[in-house]
Amino acid sequence: MKKLPFLLVFTSFLGFAQSSDEEQLKAIYHQSLTNSKCYSWLDYLSNTIGHRLSGSVGAEKAVQYTKAQMEASGTFDKVYLQEVMVPKWVRGEKESAYILDGKKKVAVPICALGGSVATPKKGILAEVVEVKSLKELETLGEAKLTGKIIFFNRPMNPENVQAFLSYRDAGDQRRSGAKESLKYGALGVIVRSLTFTLDDFPHTGNTNYGDVSIDKRIPACAISTNGANLLSQMLKQNPTLKFYFKQSCYQEADVLSHNVIGEIKGTSTPENIIVVGGHLDSWDLADGSHDDGAGCVQSMEVANIFKNIGYKPKNTIRVVLFMNEENGGRGGDKYQELAQKNNENHIFAMESDSGGFVPRGFSIEGTDANLAKISSFKNLFEPYFIHSFTAGHGGSDIEPLTSPKLVKAGLRPDSQRYFDYHHAGNDKFDAINKRELELGAATMTALIYLIDTHGI
């Protein structure tokens, strides 16, 4: 019985910690749902600034706007920019395409893939070979592919509950379709849009030519899923029909851009840094509200919520809006380069880059012990319907970041609707639900609070 008093003290201390955490989470979610700024920030980024492709006027305006907002917030000890040279790819004139079946022309919605070269000025007109995989190119070989347009038409597999798995699996067609097809003398590439839905939006995204010289590159476009189904159906009727497309995209010289950083100095261990961020650049077909305006304003909201609940972090918190995730990843690389140069010690990095949908949990990149530690907070999150803590990738922008004991996490919102909008002309502010966005911000804030308080 002698040890009981100690046990009681210890238990009641734990009880206090838990209940104090409960209270803090309650305050965090309350602030986010009643007093947040993230939705109006995103409104401005999306509806006033618009798209933010690296090197564009929009990207530069977004840098200035978010920096000014962070400065005006009174939340940060320091707001600053990190210079980073970024690639500048320009779409040029709106693309056009049609299926030519005998004398019948049927227009279909396409867009150039990011990084693609242009077609010749008069466009490309050629017969089409439909394939379902990169591997099929080998089987068909040069004899069947030379002089043709290759049409990659493997849909995203609907059977994965986690939509990102389907995206990853079908994504090789977009990422490598052009690079692989040109080896067989193909003239161009059409890729089925990476979305589950049947609609008329072509979805862009980067294609990668590797080290193929510019003069050998062939143009690549995405076709909407309805367009892809139509083309496939018409090819069955007439395998020698032709496809025409024209695009005038081009690459300019790299230009100067910036990561935007707001820093709250830690009260007890300022040398330990916690990063929370999203990427400020977006594709150019819409506002990039989900990808990744949402992640940027949620990251800014983390600091805003801390201010509103009067929480002073022990460790230094950095809100980082990375530039150029979509077509280069230069912002993430630059952040790491400078962190290393300055001998910084990062203990935790969180990224939100999966849309502003209702949050479900986090994927954790660290040791098993890190995952166990973070999962031990699970019961605190359950009142907010956050329940999924799994091992997995943190995020593209924080991928280059290294530090001896660094743990990374990615916010995992519900994934079902993400690819309805991803890289397409409908990734707009009206596709954002204010509460879902705010719940994501609160969930990010809650985990950062817990890690800042209890360590990792």
Next chain:
Amino acid sequence: MKKLPFLLVFTSFLGFAQSSDEEQLKAIYHQSLTNSKCYSWLDYLSNTIGHRLSGSVGAEKAVQYTKAQMEASGTFDKVYLQEVMVPKWVRGEKESAYILDGKKKVAVPICALGGSVATPKKGILAEVVEVKSLKELETLGEAKLTGKIIFFNRPMNPENVQAFLSYRDAGDQRRSGAKESLKYGALGVIVRSLTFTLDDFPHTGNTNYGDVSIDKRIPACAISTNGANLLSQMLKQNPTLKFYFKQSCYQEADVLSHNVIGEIKGTSTPENIIVVGGHLDSWDLADGSHDDGAGCVQSMEVANIFKNIGYKPKNTIRVVLFMNEENGGRGGDKYQELAQKNNENHIFAMESDSGGFVPRGFSIEGTDANLAKISSFKNLFEPYFIHSFTAGHGGSDIEPLTSPKLVKAGLRPDSQRYFDYHHAGNDKFDAINKRELELGAATMTALIYLIDTHGI
């Protein structure tokens, strides 16, 4: 050590049961995401038939369509209708309303609340008293309320993560605002729409006059949230401004309608009945895709998935599409009346009436032991991101149903976006995500499979 062999056998038996359940759930979700009909059924209900207010042509068409679909499916042993007399409320001409501030007229979007009486033909023009609660009427009293239009303007509380709590709390204004206001000589009632969003859609829904005779009833309308904010703001500037509204809704005599029922006879205990359903009627401002076309087609899909995976239920399964949930509940009452008359034994009843959004779990209405039993299936659902099993209400249509050991459950989809569409002009098919709808159907099927197999 002697007991070990038994333990091993027992464990491996459990292991087998668990793994066979795992396989069945995998098959269920797979079928739902790759081979379901619910989305196309809902497309027809929403886009070809349209609204299905009780007593309307649409409601009758929906009865015939779903009956024909169930018959054609080859899934059921029996498909039949249950006759039920339903109230017929008709909106009449489109409502109109404006704020009259001196000579300035500002039009605002309103709609009559369901069950409301009409205004006089020329409309009502009167001063407005803004209140935040029913209780405030008492405080103000007859002196301040007679001859006035009462404007109920308490917003839904954004701080609840569970949106239905906010709906329940703010809902008394819509449900009882007219009945309470007429006691003080008010001429009419305006109710702020029950939604979190700021937009221009008025949200209808039933108002209840209790036993007040028709000649004493006063007209009640919903105003869009933007309209409510504008009116409130203008009232602050000019408390004696006037509000005008006109509506020509009316109640006709009850008409004959139907519950639609498809039945699969149980293979071993056919006398035990499991019900799964939604309500076929909807409000009249849109298609009622979320409320509750979704619940109907998901319930039909349960039977379709069982057919596709070759599962023959032990107990009798009834898919029930209830009529008249929105403004009477007559279908649910009739179902119970006949169940009782026929001495039927219902063991489980599930309702889907919270929108076709991504499913999160179930609310369970039963004993603690029932909740524990159903919660014991939780680990089987986790791969599908279903995690919330809580005590709570099953659903309005299954509320009247009684049987000695009956357990009820309501599908609980994510609630954040439900009130963006609920009872409003934007509750349309384009607000439905195919995968979210299908995941809901799979989740319902999975729980019914588990209860049918393991008992409750």
